[in-house]
Amino acid sequence: MSNTPQVQGKGEELMQSTKDTAxxxxNRTADATQSAKNMTCDATQSANESAQQGKEQSAGFIQQKGEQVRNLAQGAVGNVKNTLGMGDKK
Incomplete structure:
Protein backbone atom coordinates (compact mmCIF):
# COMPACT_ATOMS: atom_id res chain seq x y z
CA MET A 1 0.00 0.00 0.00
CA SER A 2 2.87 2.27 -0.58
CA ASN A 3 1.13 3.61 -3.69
CA THR A 4 -1.78 5.10 -1.71
CA PRO A 5 -0.10 8.49 -1.05
CA GLN A 6 0.90 8.71 -4.72
CA VAL A 7 -2.63 7.90 -5.87
CA GLN A 8 -4.08 10.40 -3.43
CA GLY A 9 -1.60 13.04 -4.63
CA LYS A 10 -2.50 12.35 -8.26
CA GLY A 11 -6.19 12.54 -7.36
CA GLU A 12 -5.72 15.95 -5.75
CA GLU A 13 -3.72 17.16 -8.76
CA LEU A 14 -6.44 15.93 -11.08
CA MET A 15 -9.12 17.61 -8.93
CA GLN A 16 -7.19 20.92 -8.94
CA SER A 17 -6.64 20.67 -12.70
CA THR A 18 -10.37 20.08 -13.19
CA LYS A 19 -11.20 23.12 -11.02
CA ASP A 20 -8.71 25.25 -12.94
CA THR A 21 -10.17 24.14 -16.25
CA ALA A 22 -13.70 24.87 -15.03
CA ASN A 27 -14.03 33.15 -17.38
CA ARG A 28 -14.11 32.61 -21.16
CA THR A 29 -17.89 32.30 -21.03
CA ALA A 30 -18.18 35.51 -19.01
CA ASP A 31 -15.91 37.31 -21.49
CA ALA A 32 -17.91 36.02 -24.46
CA THR A 33 -21.16 37.07 -22.79
CA GLN A 34 -19.85 40.58 -22.14
CA SER A 35 -18.59 40.83 -25.70
CA ALA A 36 -22.00 39.76 -27.02
CA LYS A 37 -23.71 42.36 -24.81
CA ASN A 38 -21.37 45.07 -26.09
CA MET A 39 -21.98 44.11 -29.71
CA THR A 40 -25.74 44.10 -29.10
CA CYS A 41 -25.58 47.57 -27.56
CA ASP A 42 -23.47 48.85 -30.45
CA ALA A 43 -25.87 47.35 -33.01
CA THR A 44 -28.86 48.84 -31.21
CA GLN A 45 -27.24 52.27 -31.11
CA SER A 46 -26.38 52.08 -34.79
CA ALA A 47 -29.92 51.01 -35.68
CA ASN A 48 -31.37 53.88 -33.64
CA GLU A 49 -29.09 56.38 -35.34
CA SER A 50 -29.98 55.02 -38.78
CA ALA A 51 -33.68 55.18 -37.96
CA GLN A 52 -33.37 58.77 -36.75
CA GLN A 53 -31.46 59.75 -39.89
CA GLY A 54 -34.08 58.08 -42.09
CA LYS A 55 -36.85 59.83 -40.18
CA GLU A 56 -35.20 63.21 -40.67
CA GLN A 57 -34.65 62.57 -44.38
CA SER A 58 -38.28 61.51 -44.79
CA ALA A 59 -39.51 64.62 -43.00
CA GLY A 60 -37.39 66.82 -45.25
CA PHE A 61 -38.60 65.01 -48.36
CA ILE A 62 -42.25 65.29 -47.34
CA GLN A 63 -41.86 68.99 -46.53
CA GLN A 64 -40.20 69.63 -49.89
CA LYS A 65 -42.92 67.77 -51.79
CA GLY A 66 -45.62 69.58 -49.80
CA GLU A 67 -44.15 72.94 -50.79
CA GLN A 68 -44.00 71.85 -54.44
CA VAL A 69 -47.67 70.79 -54.37
CA ARG A 70 -48.66 74.07 -52.70
CA ASN A 71 -46.78 76.08 -55.32
CA LEU A 72 -48.38 74.09 -58.13
CA ALA A 73 -51.81 74.62 -56.62
CA GLN A 74 -51.23 78.36 -56.27
CA GLY A 75 -50.06 78.50 -59.87
CA ALA A 76 -53.14 76.60 -61.02
CA VAL A 77 -55.42 78.96 -59.08
CA GLY A 78 -53.67 81.93 -60.67
CA ASN A 79 -54.06 80.44 -64.14
CA VAL A 80 -57.76 79.78 -63.61
CA LYS A 81 -58.31 83.35 -62.33
CA ASN A 82 -56.46 84.75 -65.32
CA THR A 83 -58.47 82.58 -67.69
CA LEU A 84 -61.71 83.78 -66.12
CA GLY A 85 -60.56 87.40 -66.05
CA MET A 86 -60.43 87.50 -62.29
CA GLY A 87 -56.67 87.67 -61.97
CA ASP A 88 -54.71 90.60 -60.59
CA LYS A 89 -54.20 93.19 -63.26
CA LYS A 90 -50.96 95.01 -63.08
Missing part, protein backbone atom coordinates in the same frame (compact mmCIF):
# COMPACT_ATOMS: atom_id res chain seq x y z
CA UNK A 23 -12.68 28.33 -13.80
CA UNK A 24 -10.98 29.10 -17.11
CA UNK A 25 -14.07 27.99 -19.01
CA UNK A 26 -16.26 30.13 -16.77
Missing amino acids: NAAQ
Whole structure:
Protein backbone atom coordinates (compact mmCIF):
# COMPACT_ATOMS: atom_id res chain seq x y z
CA MET A 1 0.00 0.00 0.00
CA SER A 2 2.87 2.27 -0.58
CA ASN A 3 1.13 3.61 -3.69
CA THR A 4 -1.78 5.10 -1.71
CA PRO A 5 -0.10 8.49 -1.05
CA GLN A 6 0.90 8.71 -4.72
CA VAL A 7 -2.63 7.90 -5.87
CA GLN A 8 -4.08 10.40 -3.43
CA GLY A 9 -1.60 13.04 -4.63
CA LYS A 10 -2.50 12.35 -8.26
CA GLY A 11 -6.19 12.54 -7.36
CA GLU A 12 -5.72 15.95 -5.75
CA GLU A 13 -3.72 17.16 -8.76
CA LEU A 14 -6.44 15.93 -11.08
CA MET A 15 -9.12 17.61 -8.93
CA GLN A 16 -7.19 20.92 -8.94
CA SER A 17 -6.64 20.67 -12.70
CA THR A 18 -10.37 20.08 -13.19
CA LYS A 19 -11.20 23.12 -11.02
CA ASP A 20 -8.71 25.25 -12.94
CA THR A 21 -10.17 24.14 -16.25
CA ALA A 22 -13.70 24.87 -15.03
CA ASN A 23 -12.68 28.33 -13.80
CA ALA A 24 -10.98 29.10 -17.11
CA ALA A 25 -14.07 27.99 -19.01
CA GLN A 26 -16.26 30.13 -16.77
CA ASN A 27 -14.03 33.15 -17.38
CA ARG A 28 -14.11 32.61 -21.16
CA THR A 29 -17.89 32.30 -21.03
CA ALA A 30 -18.18 35.51 -19.01
CA ASP A 31 -15.91 37.31 -21.49
CA ALA A 32 -17.91 36.02 -24.46
CA THR A 33 -21.16 37.07 -22.79
CA GLN A 34 -19.85 40.58 -22.14
CA SER A 35 -18.59 40.83 -25.70
CA ALA A 36 -22.00 39.76 -27.02
CA LYS A 37 -23.71 42.36 -24.81
CA ASN A 38 -21.37 45.07 -26.09
CA MET A 39 -21.98 44.11 -29.71
CA THR A 40 -25.74 44.10 -29.10
CA CYS A 41 -25.58 47.57 -27.56
CA ASP A 42 -23.47 48.85 -30.45
CA ALA A 43 -25.87 47.35 -33.01
CA THR A 44 -28.86 48.84 -31.21
CA GLN A 45 -27.24 52.27 -31.11
CA SER A 46 -26.38 52.08 -34.79
CA ALA A 47 -29.92 51.01 -35.68
CA ASN A 48 -31.37 53.88 -33.64
CA GLU A 49 -29.09 56.38 -35.34
CA SER A 50 -29.98 55.02 -38.78
CA ALA A 51 -33.68 55.18 -37.96
CA GLN A 52 -33.37 58.77 -36.75
CA GLN A 53 -31.46 59.75 -39.89
CA GLY A 54 -34.08 58.08 -42.09
CA LYS A 55 -36.85 59.83 -40.18
CA GLU A 56 -35.20 63.21 -40.67
CA GLN A 57 -34.65 62.57 -44.38
CA SER A 58 -38.28 61.51 -44.79
CA ALA A 59 -39.51 64.62 -43.00
CA GLY A 60 -37.39 66.82 -45.25
CA PHE A 61 -38.60 65.01 -48.36
CA ILE A 62 -42.25 65.29 -47.34
CA GLN A 63 -41.86 68.99 -46.53
CA GLN A 64 -40.20 69.63 -49.89
CA LYS A 65 -42.92 67.77 -51.79
CA GLY A 66 -45.62 69.58 -49.80
CA GLU A 67 -44.15 72.94 -50.79
CA GLN A 68 -44.00 71.85 -54.44
CA VAL A 69 -47.67 70.79 -54.37
CA ARG A 70 -48.66 74.07 -52.70
CA ASN A 71 -46.78 76.08 -55.32
CA LEU A 72 -48.38 74.09 -58.13
CA ALA A 73 -51.81 74.62 -56.62
CA GLN A 74 -51.23 78.36 -56.27
CA GLY A 75 -50.06 78.50 -59.87
CA ALA A 76 -53.14 76.60 -61.02
CA VAL A 77 -55.42 78.96 -59.08
CA GLY A 78 -53.67 81.93 -60.67
CA ASN A 79 -54.06 80.44 -64.14
CA VAL A 80 -57.76 79.78 -63.61
CA LYS A 81 -58.31 83.35 -62.33
CA ASN A 82 -56.46 84.75 -65.32
CA THR A 83 -58.47 82.58 -67.69
CA LEU A 84 -61.71 83.78 -66.12
CA GLY A 85 -60.56 87.40 -66.05
CA MET A 86 -60.43 87.50 -62.29
CA GLY A 87 -56.67 87.67 -61.97
CA ASP A 88 -54.71 90.60 -60.59
CA LYS A 89 -54.20 93.19 -63.26
CA LYS A 90 -50.96 95.01 -63.08
